[in-house]
Amino acid sequence: MNLKEKIRTIPDFPKKGIMFRDITTLLADPEAMEHTVSLMSERYDAQKVDKVAGIESRGFIFGALLAQRLNAGFIPIRKEGKLPFETVKEEYDLEYGTDCVEIHRDAIDAGDNVVIVDDLVATGGTILASINLIQKLGANVVGVSYVIDLPDVGGREKIREFNPHYLVEFEGE
Numbered sequence: 702m703n704l705k706e707k708i709r710t711i712p713d714f715p716k717k718g719i720m721f722r723d724i725t726t727l728l729a730d731p732e733a734m735e736h737t738v739s740l741m742s743e744r745y746d747a748q749k750v751d752k753v754a755g756i757e758s759r760g761f762i763f764g765a766l767l768a769q770r771l772n773a774g775f776i777p778i779r780k781e782g783k784l785p786f787e788t789v790k791e792e793y794d795l796e797y798g799t800d801c802v803e804i805h806r807d808a809i810d811a812g813d814n815v816v817i818v819d820d821l822v823a824t825g826g827t828i829l830a831s832i833n834l835i836q837k838l839g840a841n842v843v844g845v846s847y848v849i850d851l852p853d854v855g856g857r858e859k860i861r862e863f864n865p866h867y868l869v870e871f872e873g874e
Contacts, residue, residue, distance in 0.1 A: 704740075705869040707733040708849065722849050722871060724759060724820050737868065738763065741818070741846050742770040744866045748843060751813040752776050754804070756831055757783070759820035763848065767818055776808045776815075778831050789837050793830035802827065804834045811839030821849040822867065825856030832863060 707727040714721040727733045741763065754776040755764020761777055768775035781790060781801040788803040809815060815835050822828055822845075832842050842863050850857050850867035857865050 702733065702736045704733060704737060704848070705871075708869065710871075720871070722821060722851075724848060727848070728762065734766075737848060738766045738770060740868055741767050741866070744846060745771055745816055745844060749814050750816050750843065752809055752815045752840070754778050754809075754815055754817045754831060754835060756802070756817065756819040756827055760818045760847075763820060763846075764818035767816070767846065771816075773816075776804060778802050778804050778817075778834065789834055791830040791833045791837070793826045795826065800827075800830075802830050802834065804831075804838070806838070809835060809838045809840045813840040814843045815840045816844045816846055817842060817863075818845075819847045821851065822847050822856040822860070822865070823851045823854040825859035828856065828860050832860070 709723040709726040711721040711723050750771045750773045752774045753764045753768035755761040757779045765775045784803050787806040789806050790801050790803045792799050792801045817831050835842050844864045845860050846866045848868050850870040853873050
């Protein structure tokens, strides 16, 4: 199955010049979803994975399904102010300003092996902030898995040491 064909491209969203990669068309196809999660899980089947951390919001979808496949716990990484219990937070730079992600302080135990999941990596800022959160809690990031890579933006290179695993890429489009 060609997953790239299952992803819709929307020009000029959310602003002019951006080619938005819309995964809702992939999500609507049960066979494509099954194939996606199967490809993600193959990478980690032979490893000990204690937790899968999904990044808000589309990372929740793939992360929860991957956690179930790997018989691991699922941990949401959310935008600031969305989690009800004590959190650890990490700020990261955006093109204009900063943003912040959080995780519950008790979500991960020291020494846990964690895979971080999202739908897309562009600049790598959110993934790097998520890696820092997991490491602050004393856990090991054993991989980063995502559906779409945008190699022209450079995020993959920033996370190379964490064994990035992606399923499709859109170059210069």
